[in-house]
Amino acid sequence: xxxxxxxxxxxxxxxxxxxxxxxxxxxxxxxxxxxxxxxxxxxxxxxxxxxxxxxxxxxxxxxxxxxxxxxxxxxxxxxxxxxxxxxxxxxxxxxxxxxxxxxxxxxxxxxxxxxxxxxxxxxxxxxxxxxxxxxxxxxxxxxxxxxxxxxxxxxxxxxxxxxxxxxxxxxxxxxxxxxxxxxxxxxxxxxxxxxxxxxxxxxxxxxxxxxxxxxxxxxxxxx
Amino acid sequence: xxxxxxxxxxxxxxxxxxxxxxxxxxxxxxxxxxxxxxxxxxxxxxxxxxxxxxxxxxxxxxxxxxxxxxxxxxxxxxxxxxxxxxxxxxxxxxxxxxxxxxxxxxxxxxxxxxxxxxxxx
Numbered sequence: 001x002x003x004x005x006x007x008x009x010x011x012x013x014x015x016x017x018x019x020x021x022x023x024x025x026x027x028x029x030x031x032x033x034x035x036x037x038x039x040x041x042x043x044x045x046x047x048x049x050x051x052x053x054x055x056x057x058x059x060x061x062x063x064x065x066x067x068x069x070x071x072x073x074x075x076x077x078x079x080x081x082x083x084x085x086x087x088x089x090x091x092x093x094x095x096x097x098x099x100x101x102x103x104x105x106x107x108x109x110x111x112x113x114x115x116x117x118x119x120x121x122x123x124x125x126x127x128x129x130x131x132x133x134x135x136x137x138x139x140x141x142x143x144x145x146x147x148x149x150x151x152x153x154x155x156x157x158x159x160x161x162x163x164x165x166x167x168x169x170x171x172x173x174x175x176x177x178x179x180x181x182x183x184x185x186x187x188x189x190x191x192x193x194x195x196x197x198x199x200x201x202x203x204x205x206x207x208x209x210x211x212x213x214x215x216x217x218x219x220x221x222x223x
Numbered sequence: 224x225x226x227x228x229x230x231x232x233x234x235x236x237x238x239x240x241x242x243x244x245x246x247x248x249x250x251x252x253x254x255x256x257x258x259x260x261x262x263x264x265x266x267x268x269x270x271x272x273x274x275x276x277x278x279x280x281x282x283x284x285x286x287x288x289x290x291x292x293x294x295x296x297x298x299x300x301x302x303x304x305x306x307x308x309x310x311x312x313x314x315x316x317x318x319x320x321x322x323x324x325x326x327x328x329x330x331x332x333x334x335x336x337x338x339x340x341x342x343x344x
Contacts (some may be wrong), residue, residue, distance in 0.1 A: 003250045003334040009264050127225040152309045184318045
């Protein structure tokens with residue numbers, strides 16, 4: 001008996017993409033703008049979320065889905081203390097969030113009561129890049145102390161970004177970080193990528209980032 | 224990294240198409256994976272042997288077709304492959320480039336057997 005070969009041509013993560021499309025539909029129906037915030041551990045994801053909430057709170061209601069590899073609620077507790085709803089998703093050791101995990105998180109949030117959803121992905125520059133969550137924008141935080149070679153070493157995560165945030169720019173005088181070299185790598189992977197240099201300590205650059213978020217949330221609401 | 228999730232997806236896709244074709248056995252699975260995808264073939268193979276047990280795919284051979292990453296220079300128009308690290312255009316040194324290949328990530332085809340070929344149209 002000779003085996004016969006049949007064509008498939010199916011994206012390996014197509015099942016994830018289907019759930020991501022459902023997540024997107026739920027966000028669109030509620031008029032919520034969603035972002036998938038990715039970064040390495042310690043780049044300042046939670047700090048940026050807290051800064052963002054602080055700056056945006058009078059105008060927009062923010063919901064947060066916190067992805068963590070361990071059942072610790074340190075990050076979610078900080079968001080709740082800032083007065084915004086946060087849902088903790090424990091990935092059980094997995095290195096990334098996927099669309100199914102996010103769909104569970106969405107069920108625990110009242111989307112009609114928020115304008116902006118921030119999903120804090122697991123701290124990792126490799127795996128989160130592969131999984132579409134259904135958000136409207138992928139946002140990466142690169143922090144200055146991580147080094148200027150990260151676009152060259154982790155090209156994938158820079159490929160599908162809508163926004164890049166360069167955090168901890170207040171440390172530029174103290175660490176070796178060649179901004180031109182860094183930006184050249186980014187430009188090769190994602191030409192013309194919108195970039196916000198910020199510091200969550202001095203609050204430099206936060207305003208520009210928040211203005212962009214408000215514009216996106218306003219257009220999501222009127223869709 | 225996320226090879227287990229990837230391997231499970233490959234198994235689900237193969238089983239779905241094998242079921243639609245009334246296959247009794249899947250003998251081969253042909254994957255096309257671009258160089259920019261951070262997947263370790265050996266890890267996928269390891270998980271595959273474990274999770275495909277007791278399914279139509281048990282014992283099926285995984286074939287990995289790796290597509291090299293290629294960049295097209297937007298300044299001088301030349302195309303080049305990158306080997307390990309991201310490099311500017313070797314012809315003119317420009318950083319203005321576009322990725323043209325290396326992001327592939329799909330199941331191309333599967334090879335199947337039918338238990339009773341006469342019943343299959």
